Amino acid sequence: MHSEQNIDLTPFNTLALPGKAARYQKITTQTQLTAAELPAGKRFILGGGSNLVLNGDFDGLILHMAIPGKRLLREDAEAWYIEAGAGENWHDFVQWTLAQGWPGLENLSLIPGTVGAAPIQNIGAYGLEVAERFHSLTAWDFEKQTFLTVDRSTCRFAYRDSLFKQEGWHLSGRMAITSVVFRLPKVWLANHRYADVAQELAAQSITTPTPQDIAKAIIAIRQRKLPDPAITPNAGSFFHNPLVDRSIAEKLGADYPALPRYPQPDGRVKLAAGWLIEQAGWKGKSLGPVGMYEKQALVLVNHGGATGADVRRTMAAVQADVKMRFGIEFTPEPIFL
Numbered sequence: 001m002h003s004e005q006n007i008d009l010t011p012f013n014t015l016a017l018p019g020k021a022a023r024y025q026k027i028t029t030q031t032q033l034t035a036a037e038l039p040a041g042k043r044f045i046l047g048g049g050s051n052l053v054l055n056g057d058f059d060g061l062i063l064h065m066a067i068p069g070k071r072l073l074r075e076d077a078e079a080w081y082i083e084a085g086a087g088e089n090w091h092d093f094v095q096w097t098l099a100q101g102w103p104g105l106e107n108l109s110l111i112p113g114t115v116g117a118a119p120i121q122n123i124g125a126y127g128l129e130v131a132e133r134f135h136s137l138t139a140w141d142f143e144k145q146t147f148l149t150v151d152r153s154t155c156r157f158a159y160r161d162s163l164f165k166q167e168g169w170h171l172s173g174r175m176a177i178t179s180v181v182f183r184l185p186k187v188w189l190a191n192h193r194y195a196d197v198a199q200e201l202a203a204q205s206i207t208t209p210t211p212q213d214i215a216k217a218i219i220a221i222r223q224r225k226l227p228d229p230a231i232t233p234n235a236g237s238f239f240h241n242p243l244v245d246r247s248i249a250e251k252l253g254a255d256y257p258a259l260p261r262y263p264q265p266d267g268r269v270k271l272a273a274g275w276l277i278e279q280a281g282w283k284g285k286s287l288g289p290v291g292m293y294e295k296q297a298l299v300l301v302n303h304g305g306a307t308g309a310d311v312r313r314t315m316a317a318v319q320a321d322v323k324m325r326f327g328i329e330f331t332p333e334p335i336f337l
């Protein structure tokens with residue numbers, strides 16, 4: 001099993017940024033990772049490329065995780081334990097669990113990417129983070145040359161964060177997640193507190209939604225608001241919603257009463273980055289080929305022909321304007337390669 005050389009990565013990132021990989025290998029089985037002929041050196045573990053900013057050519061090895069498989073691993077009185085290969089498409093996996101009668105992931109419908117990447121930034125949407133349904137994962141450790149099982153507490157999940165997002169982790173390409181186990185409680189509680197979801201269900205006159213009703217509502221909301229990467233290349237939200245001290249949120253709230261603020265259990269307050277970007281005048285505005293989406297200002301879009309440098313230029317301009325106007329620093333969400 002040999003790697004290919006000089007592979008164009010444009011089709012492998014949803015922002016459609018250009019760049020070539022010196023070497024590329026598709027990984028469809030665990031044993032390919034342990035294979036002795038896998039070249040040593042700089043490597044990057046790639047899933048669906050939906051949270052990635054390519055800075056140009058990559059002078060290393062891309063390992064494209066495509067390990068398939070999904071099954072009920074076991075069940076006990078309280079929960080189903082479902083295992084999926086890292087290369088499974090996330091949305092298809094979620095819909096499959098629902099079809100099997102194992103609800104619990106419906107709020108995360110239509111998030112692009114793979115199962116293996118879901119724990120990396122602890123994907124979240126519409127009132128649920130994957131950490132709440134995560135049981136454990138298996139990863140190949142290139143340094144120790146062994147498979148590791150990592151449980152939930154070890155992952156240090158937080159808002160759009162985990163152990164795997166720590167400094168240097170992704171660029172070191174130290175571990176490749178090969179499979180993930182989810183724990184889906186048998187007692188299912190509908191989670192439709194998020195305002196958009198509640199409104200969508202109300203509009204359809206649904207008062208006691210099934211898991212499928214919630215999935216459908218969320219799919220409809222997302223299709224309305226978010227650009228389809230196949231048509232308008234993007235990487236979803238480009239910045240984290242900033243978490244600030246309560247005193248800062250109160251001060252901003254006094255100046256801008258319409259600013260959406262979400263108090264967190266730890267006392268901090270989450271601010272809506274999309275609102276701040278819109279108020280800073282960036283909704284639907286572009287700098288060269290890269291702009292902020294006209295229907296959701298938190299989503300950075302490639303209008304065609306953009307490079308990683310174009311993305312960084314628009315990113316920096318938005319960050320500077322928001323900082324100048326509101327004093328808030330934005331952290332980018334995607335991984336820069």
Ligand code: FAD
Pocket residue numbers: 014044045046047048049050051052065086111112113114115116117118120121122123124125170175176177178226227228229234235236237335
């Ligand atoms: P990639 O972009 O390929 O990789 C992301 C990171 O994960 C990289 O550091 C990579 O090295 C690492 N990685 C990937 N696979 C593995 C593996 N098997 N082992 C080790 N490391 C790995 N995110 C949300 O949280 N909520 C949303 O609602 C949401 N909506 C989105 C909407 C759109 C339109 C788009 C384009 C993106 C959205 N995202 C959202 C971001 C994205 O979908 C998630 O971050 C997703 O988990 C990325 O998966 P991926 O397979 O594409 O990962």
Ligand code: EPU
Pocket residue numbers: 124125126127196225235236237238239240241260272273274275276278283295296297298333
């Ligand atoms: N808003 C504006 N203008 C905009 C965009 C948003 O005023 O242009 C306001 C909205 O009116 C709303 C608030 O900001 O009051 C929040 O907006 P929305 O519900 O659209 O969600 P978001 O905070 O912009 C977050 C996640 C999304 C996730 C949705 C739904 C982050 C960084 N983003 O977006 O995740 O799908 O909530 O839960 O946390 C992603 O991470 O890539 C992603 C898409």
